Amino acid sequence: xxxxxxxxxxxxxxxxxxxxxxxxxxxxxxxxxxxxxxxxxxxxxxxxxxxxxxxxxxxxxxxxxxxxxxxxxxxxxxxxxxxxxxxxxxxxxxxxxxxxxxxxxxxxxxxxxxxxxxxxxxxxxxxxxxxxxxxxxxxxxxxxxxxxxxxxxxxxxxxxxxxxxxxxxxxxxxxxxxxxxxxxxxxxxxxxxxxxxxxxxxxxxxxxxxxxxxxxxxxxxxxxxxxxxxxxxxxxxxxxxxxxxxxxxxxxxxxxxxxxxxxxxxxxxxxxxxxxxxxxxxxxxxxxxxxxxxxxxxxxxxxxxxxxxxxxxxxxxxxxxxxxxxxxxxxxxxxxxxxxxxxxxxxxxxxxxxxxxxxxxxxxxxxxxxxxxxxxxxxxxxxxxxxxxxxxxxxxxxxxxxxxxxxxxxxxxxxxxxxxxxxxxxxxxxxxxxxxxxxxxxxxxxxxxxxxxxxxxxxxxxxxxxxxxxxxxxxxxxxxxxxxxxxxxxxxxxxxxxxxxxxxxxxxxxxxxxxxxxxxxxxxxxxxxxxxxxxxxxxxxxxxxxx
Numbered sequence: 001x002x003x004x005x006x007x008x009x010x011x012x013x014x015x016x017x018x019x020x021x022x023x024x025x026x027x028x029x030x031x032x033x034x035x036x037x038x039x040x041x042x043x044x045x046x047x048x049x050x051x052x053x054x055x056x057x058x059x060x061x062x063x064x065x066x067x068x069x070x071x072x073x074x075x076x077x078x079x080x081x082x083x084x085x086x087x088x089x090x091x092x093x094x095x096x097x098x099x100x101x102x103x104x105x106x107x108x109x110x111x112x113x114x115x116x117x118x119x120x121x122x123x124x125x126x127x128x129x130x131x132x133x134x135x136x137x138x139x140x141x142x143x144x145x146x147x148x149x150x151x152x153x154x155x156x157x158x159x160x161x162x163x164x165x166x167x168x169x170x171x172x173x174x175x176x177x178x179x180x181x182x183x184x185x186x187x188x189x190x191x192x193x194x195x196x197x198x199x200x201x202x203x204x205x206x207x208x209x210x211x212x213x214x215x216x217x218x219x220x221x222x223x224x225x226x227x228x229x230x231x232x233x234x235x236x237x238x239x240x241x242x243x244x245x246x247x248x249x250x251x252x253x254x255x256x257x258x259x260x261x262x263x264x265x266x267x268x269x270x271x272x273x274x275x276x277x278x279x280x281x282x283x284x285x286x287x288x289x290x291x292x293x294x295x296x297x298x299x300x301x302x303x304x305x306x307x308x309x310x311x312x313x314x315x316x317x318x319x320x321x322x323x324x325x326x327x328x329x330x331x332x333x334x335x336x337x338x339x340x341x342x343x344x345x346x347x348x349x350x351x352x353x354x355x356x357x358x359x360x361x362x363x364x365x366x367x368x369x370x371x372x373x374x375x376x377x378x379x380x381x382x383x384x385x386x387x388x389x390x391x392x393x394x395x396x397x398x399x400x401x402x403x404x405x406x407x408x409x410x411x412x413x414x415x416x417x418x419x420x421x422x423x424x425x426x427x428x429x430x431x432x433x434x435x436x437x438x439x440x441x442x443x444x445x446x447x448x449x450x451x452x453x454x455x456x457x458x459x460x461x462x463x464x465x466x467x468x469x470x471x472x473x474x475x476x477x478x479x480x481x482x483x484x485x486x487x488x489x490x491x492x493x494x495x496x497x498x499x500x501x502x503x504x505x506x507x508x509x510x511x512x513x514x515x516x517x518x519x520x521x522x523x524x525x526x527x528x529x530x531x532x533x534x535x536x537x538x539x540x541x542x543x544x545x546x547x
Contacts, residue, residue, distance in 0.1 A: 040123035041121075057095075061186055069198070073163050162235040180228045189221045199237070204220045230340055238257060254290065339352075
């Protein structure tokens with residue numbers, strides 16, 4: 001829930017006397033928050049997959065990010081991050097997620113605060129305790145370093161002419177200090193200063209362009225709350241292309257300047273894609289949309305809010321059929337409803353985002369390119385038990401491997417999750433399913449929602465109990481029978497491994513979900529492109545698509 005900022009007169013007045021710390025506290029988290037003598041400790045909100053992401057004790061209302069780019073994408077950017085938040089506990093220490101950059105100073109409500117690092121947290125100690133229910137402003141002056149070691153995934157993406165962002169799932173805090181969990185959404189203002197000749201674009205709409213001497217500062221502001229993982233900043237020698245979408249929606253695309261004409265045939269398709277999605281689930285949820293076509297090799301596409309990130313090569317290489325590229329464009333667009341406007345409450349709820357985006361990707365291919373949805377779902381059903389064995393059930397994915405934090409993006413939360421939606425449609429009927437989809441995105445707009453919320457709403461729409469039906473589909477180790485399709489079979493992982501056997505005494509196959517395993521995604525039911533279980537190989541589409 002978004003907490004609306006109060007004005008100065010409404011802010012809680014703080015006592016000038018430091019509050020006493022209780023001698024006995026109920027939990028270790030409370031000890032970390034309140035005990036002045038406790039060492040700096042990394043906290044977290046206990047997410048099953050990313051236990052140290054997010055922090056207890058406050059709810060962020062807004063971020064103000066200011067970056068100064070030198071023109072060299074191998075050098076750290078100067079940055080100032082300002083966070084406005086409401087406290088939900090007495091805080092003697094305030095933990096922020098921040099793991100990659102040099103902190104120069106921290107202020108809390110305009111007063112200098114001490115700070116130190118603990119794991120991937122920046123632990124801030126204000127001059128006096130911040131009481132529960134207070135309005136709090138934290139200002140951090142720091143650097144934002146776009147160069148990472150081999151173990152770091154995400155954050156700044158260095159392009160041929162500048163930078164872009166790819167923060168999913170847990171990398172926003174390598175770019176700026178934050179409460180880096182999708183359950184704490186906030187409004188964003190983003191300012192970027194760069195040498196003249198560069199163009200900066202960020203989430204939301206522009207509010208100011210200030211040219212001073214040899215540099216220009218662009219300011220963008222979001223009108224809707226956003227998760228930190230969806231923040232986007234593009235800095236490059238870019239061209240911003242404007243057009244109008246349905247209902248007068250401003251559509252702006254960001255492309256390398258030299259590719260403007262070459263990419264236009266793809267850019268002009270977006271208004272039609274938006275109209276198609278609106279026909280399925282209702283009005284587009286944000287103030288603008290567009291594509292950021294980055295000259296970079298990422299291995300994925302990404303649904304950053306109002307400005308989806310794509311590799312330029314998806315549109316310039318002839319290897320991918322046109323219908324296929326459009327389906328991937330629709331996948332990222334669908335995320336604006338599923339994942340961006342309605343964000344996962346925990347990372348275990350990722351299937352609600354990726355499964356829905358995959359569903360509308362497949363549905364678009366079926367309606368516009370004659371690629372039968374049932375064919376794709378039958379192929380997914382055949383692979384589903386293998387995907388569950390490798391990556392866990394759709395709503396209970398296995399934790400990522402050490403050093404592979406993006407490892408949750410496996411086939412089980414893409415086509416495996418879309419299969420759950422197909423089964424639900426089979427069970428309750430198409431009219432009820434379509435009502436459910438529309439109601440889901442309208443009821444939870446600008447918020448967060450969980451798997452349990454989805455089940456409750458599905459039962460409300462269907463007018464009957466569905467937990468008994470959905471629980472095995474969402475949490476079972478084995479794929480349940482498909483309603484209306486008794487002949488469909490899922491290949492047992494052990495049986496598949498036995499059949500794979502060996503060739504000339506050498507192993508020839510590995511289970512899906514391994515680096516060289518079965519392919520994620522399908523083209524008309526046939527495996528495509530990338531190994532399942534890799535960052536680049538999990539969206540059912542180009543390179544198994546983007547994230």
